[in-house]
Amino acid sequence: MGEAEVDGRRCGIVQADGRACARPVESGAPVNLCTEHLLVAHDWVAREAxxxxxxxxxxxxxxxxxxxxxxxxxxxxxxxxxxxxxxxxxxxRPVVEVVYYIRYRDQVKIGTSTNPRMRLATLPHDELLAFERGGRTLEQRRHAQFAEHRFPGTEWFAVHDALLAHVGELREGVDDPWSQYGRWVSRALARDGA
Incomplete structure (x- = not known):
């Protein structure tokens, strides 16, 4: 018997015929949805994300x-x-890899991009918190560093003190993350002799 069956939680979806879905909530799911309805929600979000x-x-x-x-x-x-x-x-343009930190409601996404303007334009977010120079390796280190607060199977994390402190360190002396990114690109152009 799975965890969902032990605590008696059932899927919160009301079906087209007006009856509630009777399937148990997927173990560890952040919302009260069964596996089938989690997959439907995933496909819906994947169209945009x-x-x-x-x-x-x-x-x-x-x-x-x-x-x-x-x-x-x-x-x-x-x-x-x-x-x-x-x-x-x-x-x-020169390649400047960054790890970005964006907030959407009470979650923070830690991702990476070589074209953050285009990437962030495709992601729902309320605020760009910070950039950090680095690529996939640094992103994976940050995912491991804050893994205790990660939403399973995603790059999204619950807001917590250690993550906010890290973002605060990255933001120290930075009024606008986009200006900081622009300086990094300018330096790369100068370095590459463009």
């Missing part, structure tokens, strides 16, 4: 095999180039 998966073919801009699938099509998970677009021959 995207699903990470292998690209049909490697990215034409950077060669990464991993992408994010949206209802409107695929983008590369590394450089966020839209699959199907052909990279032009003009000078590409």
């Amino acid at each position: 995207g699903v990470t998966d292998l690209l049909p073919t490697p990215c034409a801009a950077c060669g990464s095999p991993v992408g994010v699938r949206y209802a409107s099509g695929w983008v590369c998970a590394e450089c966020e180039w839209r699959v199907g677009n052909r990279p032009d021959d003009e000078l590409l």
